[in-house]
Amino acid sequence: MSEDLRGTGLALGLDFGLSNLDFVLLEGTDVRASWTLPSPGRASLEVLRFALEQAGVKPGELMYIATTGGRHRELPDSVDGTPVRKIGEAEAIGLGGLALSGLEAALIVSAGTGTAMISAKGHSFQHLTGTAVGGGTLQGLSKLLIGTSDPEEIAGLAEQGDPGAVDSTLKDALGGGIGHLPESATAVNFGRVLSLSKKPERQDLAAAIVQLTAQVIGVIAVNAAHAAGFERIVVVGHLPDIKPIRDALDLVWEFYRLDPRPVIPAGAGSATALGAALSAIKNTDILS
Numbered sequence: 336m337s338e339d340l341r342g343t344g345l346a347l348g349l350d351f352g353l354s355n356l357d358f359v360l361l362e363g364t365d366v367r368a369s370w371t372l373p374s375p376g377r378a379s380l381e382v383l384r385f386a387l388e389q390a391g392v393k394p395g396e397l398m399y400i401a402t403t404g405g406r407h408r409e410l411p412d413s414v415d416g417t418p419v420r421k422i423g424e425a426e427a428i429g430l431g432g433l434a435l436s437g438l439e440a441a442l443i444v445s446a447g448t449g450t451a452m453i454s455a456k457g458h459s460f461q462h463l464t465g466t467a468v469g470g471g472t473l474q475g476l477s478k479l480l481i482g483t484s485d486p487e488e489i490a491g492l493a494e495q496g497d498p499g500a501v502d503s504t505l506k507d508a509l510g511g512g513i514g515h516l517p518e519s520a521t522a523v524n525f526g527r528v529l530s531l532s533k534k535p536e537r538q539d540l541a542a543a544i545v546q547l548t549a550q551v552i553g554v555i556a557v558n559a560a561h562a563a564g565f566e567r568i569v570v571v572g573h574l575p576d577i578k579p580i581r582d583a584l585d586l587v588w589e590f591y592r593l594d595p596r597p598v599i600p601a602g603a604g605s606a607t608a609l610g611a612a613l614s615a616i617k618n619t620d621i622l623s
Contacts, residue, residue, distance in 0.1 A: 345397050348612025349386055350427065350605075351378040351404035353448040354470060355573055357608040358386055364613065369605040371573070378407040383414060401615035403427040403607060420615035424607065425462045429455030430617075431610025432569045435600035441567040442560040444597075445607060446470070446574035450552050452559050464559050468551040470574045476544045481537045486577055489541050493579040496542030501535050503527050516590055521550060545579045553587030556597070568597035571606035575599045 345367070350357040352374060359369045370389060375382050383402070387394065394400065394417035402410055403422045410419055432443030433455050442463070443453040448471040454461040474484040483489060499519070503526030505511065506518035524547045528535065535543075552574075560568050575581050581599060588596050602609070 344616075345392070346399040346401060346612045346616050347387070347390060347392060347397055348401045348427075348608040348610070348615070349383070349403070349407075350608040350611060351382070351402065351407050352607075353405060355447070355604070356382070356386060357605050358390055359605050359608040359612050360390055360392065361609075361612045361616065364616070366602075366609065369602065369608070371604055377405055378402065378410055380411060380414070383410060383419075387414075399612075399615045401611040403611040420611075422611040422614045423460075424451065425453050426460045426614050427607045427610035428571065429453040429460035429610065430613050431606035431608070432571050432600075434609060434613060435571065435602055435606050436567075436569045436598055438567055438569065440565065441569045442556065442563060442565040443606075444552065444556045444568060444570045444572075446552055446570055446572040446580075450555075450572075450574075452556060454563055454565070463563055464555065466551055466555050468548055470548075470572075473544060473548045473574070473577075473580075476547075477541065480540050480544065489545070490577045490579050492538040492541035493545040494542075496536065496538030496540070498539065498542040498546040499527075500539040501525055501527055501543035502546065515592055520590055521546065524550070542579070545577070546583050548574075549580050549583030550587060553584050554591075557587065557591050557593065567595065568593070570597055570599045571603040573604040575603055 344363050346361045348359045356372045356374050360367045394415040397417050399418055399420050401420045401422055403424050408421050412419055428445045429443050440456040443455045445451045449467050449469040451465040452463050454463045477489045478484040502521045503523040505520050505522045508522035512518045556568055
């Protein structure tokens with residue numbers, strides 16, 4: 336950025352994830368730009384300066400730097416005179432999810448390396464539940480079983496595969512569906528492997544890994560939303576960037592007859608960084 340931006344109301348939100356470093360540049364409450372990079376390491380002053388360099392801004396050009404995610408509270412309180420606002424992950428996820436979806440209340444499901452589920456109502460945000468199953472699970476199991484942890488390769492294989500070649504279905508287990516679940520619904524993830532005489536094809540394993548990951552997240556989200564009284568579910572994070580994951584989540588929504596369907600908003604991967612930046616400025620005179 337060549338022009339002098341000092342005093343223009345810019346804020347930078349940074350989310351230090353296990354897999355990705357996400358940052359969003361806001362002008363007022365409008366997103367000016369967003370980026371995602373592979374995580375260069377845990378939160379530190381060096382990583383923070385690296386993020387600023389990648390964003391093309393200097394601390395003096397920003398009103399605030401807002402941070403959230405892994406060990407962000409160990410960062411200094413200011414960088415070259417610019418305040419560093421440290422935002423709790425529940426608030427950052429919840430606020431970002433509501434902002435992207437345009438909703439006033441929802442269960443916000445942050446599906447990243449792991450998965451967190453946040454109760455978001457107006458300006459009240461609370462961690463409800465979650466699961467250790469997430470993108471890290473997808474990549475770890477894929478590396479063990481099909482020899483790759485590359486998300487694009489996993490997605491390509493999964494789109495060619497049949498999870499039914501690996502998973503037992505309700506038809507296998509019961510001879511048909513049960514309740515609102517059809518006979519094609521999964522009864523036991525990887526259950527068919529026990530009776531196979533040879534290892535399944537890579538593409539079928541990839542499809543089954545995708546289905547396992549999405550089903551765990553989707554079913555927990557459905558139950559958490561019902562338990563907490565939410566009509567709406569919003570899924571954010573980078574895991575939904577993978578099309579077979581989105582497709583598998585859609586099947587969960589269909590099987591559980593959710594109406595309205597959960598939403599995956601545009602820019603879902605940057606939701607937490609966006610929420611951090613919005614939280615940092617929401618009580619300042621930037622918005623006046």
